[in-house]
Amino acid sequence: MSDRLSVFKTYKLYVGGKFPRSESGRVYEVTDSKGSWLANAPQSSRKDARDAVVAARKAFGGWAGATAYNRGQILYRVAEMLEGRKAQFVREVADAEGLSKSKAAEQVDATIDRWVWYAGWTDKIAQVVGGGNPVAGPFFNLSSPEPTGVVAVLAPQDSSFLGLVSVVAPVIATGNTAVVVASEKSPLPALSLGEVLATSDLPGGVVNVLSGRTAEIATPLAAHQDVNAIDLAGADDVLAKELEIAAADNLKRVLRPQPVDEVDWSADPGIDRMTGFLETKTVWHPTGSLGASGSSY
Amino acid sequence: MASVFEYAPAPESRAVVDIAPSYGLFIDGEFVEAAEGKVFKTVSPATEEVLAEIAQAGEADVDRAVKAAHKAFEKWSALPGAERAKYLFRIARIIQERSRELAVLETLDNGKPIKETRDADLPLVAAHFFYYAGWADKLDHAGYGANPRPLGVAGQVIPWNFPLLMLAWKIAPALATGNTVVLKPAETTPLSALFFADICRQAGLPKGVVNILPGYGDAGAAVVAHPDVNKVAFTGSTAVGKEIARTVAGTRKKVTLELGGKGANIVFDDAPIDQAVEGIVNGIFFNQGQVCCAGSRLLVQESIQDELLDSLKRRLSTLRLGDPLDKNTDIGAINSEEQLTRITSLVEQGEAEGAERWSPACELPESGYWFAPTLFTNVTQAHTVARDEIFGPVLSVLTFRTPDEAVAKANNTPYGLSAGIWTEKGSRILAVANKLRAGVVWSNTFNKFDPTSPFGGYKESGFGREGGRHGLEAYLDV
Numbered sequence: 001m002s003d004r005l006s007v008f009k010t011y012k013l014y015v016g017g018k019f020p021r022s023e024s025g026r027v028y029e030v031t032d033s034k035g036s037w038l039a040n041a042p043q044s045s046r047k048d049a050r051d052a053v054v055a056a057r058k059a060f061g062g063w064a065g066a067t068a069y070n071r072g073q074i075l076y077r078v079a080e081m082l083e084g085r086k087a088q089f090v091r092e093v094a095d096a097e098g099l100s101k102s103k104a105a106e107q108v109d110a111t112i113d114r115w116v117w118y119a120g121w122t123d124k125i126a127q128v129v130g131g132g133n134p135v136a137g138p139f140f141n142l143s144s145p146e147p148t149g150v151v152a153v154l155a156p157q158d159s160s161f162l163g164l165v166s167v168v169a170p171v172i173a174t175g176n177t178a179v180v181v182a183s184e185k186s187p188l189p190a191l192s193l194g195e196v197l198a199t200s201d202l203p204g205g206v207v208n209v210l211s212g213r214t215a216e217i218a219t220p221l222a223a224h225q226d227v228n229a230i231d232l233a234g235a236d237d238v239l240a241k242e243l244e245i246a247a248a249d250n251l252k253r254v255l256r257p258q259p260v261d262e263v264d265w266s267a268d269p270g271i272d273r274m275t276g277f278l279e280t281k282t283v284w285h286p287t288g289s290l291g292a293s294g295s296s297y
Numbered sequence: 298m299a300s301v302f303e304y305a306p307a308p309e310s311r312a313v314v315d316i317a318p319s320y321g322l323f324i325d326g327e328f329v330e331a332a333e334g335k336v337f338k339t340v341s342p343a344t345e346e347v348l349a350e351i352a353q354a355g356e357a358d359v360d361r362a363v364k365a366a367h368k369a370f371e372k373w374s375a376l377p378g379a380e381r382a383k384y385l386f387r388i389a390r391i392i393q394e395r396s397r398e399l400a401v402l403e404t405l406d407n408g409k410p411i412k413e414t415r416d417a418d419l420p421l422v423a424a425h426f427f428y429y430a431g432w433a434d435k436l437d438h439a440g441y442g443a444n445p446r447p448l449g450v451a452g453q454v455i456p457w458n459f460p461l462l463m464l465a466w467k468i469a470p471a472l473a474t475g476n477t478v479v480l481k482p483a484e485t486t487p488l489s490a491l492f493f494a495d496i497c498r499q500a501g502l503p504k505g506v507v508n509i510l511p512g513y514g515d516a517g518a519a520v521v522a523h524p525d526v527n528k529v530a531f532t533g534s535t536a537v538g539k540e541i542a543r544t545v546a547g548t549r550k551k552v553t554l555e556l557g558g559k560g561a562n563i564v565f566d567d568a569p570i571d572q573a574v575e576g577i578v579n580g581i582f583f584n585q586g587q588v589c590c591a592g593s594r595l596l597v598q599e600s601i602q603d604e605l606l607d608s609l610k611r612r613l614s615t616l617r618l619g620d621p622l623d624k625n626t627d628i629g630a631i632n633s634e635e636q637l638t639r640i641t642s643l644v645e646q647g648e649a650e651g652a653e654r655w656s657p658a659c660e661l662p663e664s665g666y667w668f669a670p671t672l673f674t675n676v677t678q679a680h681t682v683a684r685d686e687i688f689g690p691v692l693s694v695l696t697f698r699t700p701d702e703a704v705a706k707a708n709n710t711p712y713g714l715s716a717g718i719w720t721e722k723g724s725r726i727l728a729v730a731n732k733l734r735a736g737v738v739w740s741n742t743f744n745k746f747d748p749t750s751p752f753g754g755y756k757e758s759g760f761g762r763e764g765g766r767h768g769l770e771a772y773l774d775v
Contacts, residue, residue: 128440129440129767133747133749133750133751133765134749135745135747135749135750136424136747136749137745137747139742139745139747141747141749141750143750143751143765143767148755228756237547240547241546241547244542244546244547245543245546245547247542248539248540248542248543248546249539250711250756250757251535251538251539251542251554251556251756251757251759251760253760254542256549272775279736279755280736280751280753280762280767281730281733281735281736281737281738281755282736282737282738282750282751282752283730283737283738283739283740284737284738284739284740284742284745284750285726285740285741285742286741286742
């Protein structure tokens with residue numbers, strides 16, 4: 001029996017719940033750590049970035065308005081789906097990052113566990129960072145966190161899967177929607193994650209994944225007037241500064257990249273990546289007072 | 298409308314405050330002249346009387362103040378929290394003791410009615426210091442992990458609309474968390490910050506912990522850009538806020554911005570009309586409308602428009618505009634000639650674009666900067682007066698038919714600071730509040746503030762929160 005010829009996968013973008021090619025028709029060559037060809041990935045254009053923002057905006061109301069419990073179940077479902085496709089991701093991460101199979105498996109395990117961690121956060125973060133305020137007057141006063149909106153996420157360049165999920169999951173756990181720019185040299189795990197998200201009950205447009213040249217895609221996102229925030233994890237210092245300047249034009253919330261020597265994606269994530277893309281809304285209402293005369297308006 | 302009852306003048310005494318002919322910069326615990334020897338005058342906007350001559354900070358002075366703050370940081374941040382707390386409690390108490398003096402001073406320098414400085418600004422200033430004083434030794438329990446560290450030198454630039462209150466919002470949390478401060482007050486209202494410097498002296502605050510640099514925008518820009526400033530806090534216009542965001546790009550400076558707004562005050566057909574009218578008046582005429590969270594767009598349900606506007610116009614006709622020191626004054630002076638020019642030009646533009654302008658019969662004093670309370674009706678969302686922050690006593694009235702339309706119109710702005718909802722239906726309040734993209738929502742009330750209550754905007758109204766536990770984060774390395 002002769003060796004069977006394998007079927008290659010055409011890697012495609014994930015935008016608005018669909019899997020389009022780049023509208024530009026461009027692809028670029030993705031290689032493993034030794035330089036061998038792995039696949040041709042879509043090389044997204046400015047137009048792809050804008051389309052992804054439209055999809056993310058369209059999805060925002062529904063996702064932000066979903067119950068926190070529902071968001072938690074969907075994030076947990078992502079972990080379930082990943083668990084079943086672990087072998088594929090171990091292979092992709094090993095190829096992308098030049099890791100042994102066992103090291104890559106550790107990364108994938110940690111990534112799945114990260115989805116579980118954030119699945120549990122969706123209905124707890126509001127109690128941790130919000131609450132009633134004891135104002136000096138007859139008012140009920142409550143502060144609650146709300147998602148910032150559409151967040152552009154530049155995924156880390158080196159950690160193609162654990163790093164990716166470590167920046168995407170906290171953004172969507174709280175009800176934001178995301179336009180994710182995958183690692184430039186290692187985009188395949190991110191593009192495959194799109195396939196997992198599409199089968200995890202995550203509404204289309206909540207996460208949109210673009211591959212290509214980080215600077216080319218990130219520049220229009222940072223300047224986009226309908227993007228509310230940007231996570232610069234995957235930008236180098238020079239690009240990060242340029243993007244932060246562009247982001248000032250509509251006062252995007254900016255999460256700056258961590259200094260290289262402080263990055264450790266396997267560490268306890270804390271809650272900073274959630275709170276960085278949350279707004280605090282404070283609502284006042286008179287309490288009135290029973291049995292007292294006069295109006296408390 | 299002729300008034301049935303005439304009011305006799307009821308002026309608050311100026312004798313309670315002693316304004317020196319000139320003031321220096323407050324650096325490292327001393328009042329000093331500016332390095333370049335420049336000075337500027339601060340005037341009473343109600344009379345154009347010169348109140349004092351003030352040293353004008355330049356770049357060299359900023360550098361000197363930042364050095365002083367940097368030097369003071371080591372000891373101040375190492376003090377036990379309980380000791381920092383006691384300094385802040387002292388400051389809060391001295392402010393309470395001197396509150397009448399400071400209220401009169403603020404009214405003179407800013408032009409706002411004494412009724413407001415006495416009953417709103419000063420009580421809130423003291424309360425803010427008292428509140429954050431209590432946090433200084435409890436930071437381990439604030440939810441930012443154990444032993445959260447301060448950032449270093451906080452560079453703070455504040456506006457002229459609530460001079461001392463904005464100082465309190467900036468300085469109290471900064472000091473409680475162990476930072477030191479370089480603060481630039483606005484050029485038209487430097488006096489209360491300089492009196493605060495004297496309060497720091499009375500409280501025995503260590504030298505260099507608080508530095509006050511009166512000056513213009515160039516001094517503010519130098520504070521923001523100084524490499525040894527670790528934290529930037531700004532309250533002011535969205536345009537300047539964006540410039541600051543560009544300046545700090547690529548640095549590790551932590552930034553909070555509290556910027557402009559175009560707040561919607563939404564009145565539903567079941568609202569208690571009289572209370573709503575009071576809330577609308579408070580929302581846009583408090584402090585002559587020079588309030589970032591003002592309810593400058595009135596969204597009224599179509600079916601009650603006539604009734605509400607009749608009632609509102611009747612109420613506006615009873616407002617008393619004039620001497621800010623008079624205890625019966627409701628509307629004081631506009632803070633500066635520049636601001637008056639801006640308000641005037643935006644209002645003229647509103648008329649030119651076809652909105653219908655109305656003001657009650659209202660005599661304006663001959664000297665000083667004044668603008669009559671003004672309503673615009675027949676306003677569409679495309680009108681400049683419905684889009685731009687006027688920062689004056691000017692209310693634009695728009696209508697809606699359904700709650701969805703009200704929400705869509707309220708959110709149709711790049712700003713997102715405040716909003717108001719007036720209805721007797723609880724579930725509607727909660728549903729609408731939930732959909733509004735604004736940092737503060739007042740339901741059946743407006744313009745309420747409290748040190749425990751986080752304040753700050755969505756979208757282009759800025760980021761970060763001031764007040765409450767949330768306000769600590771801006772000054773901690775977390």
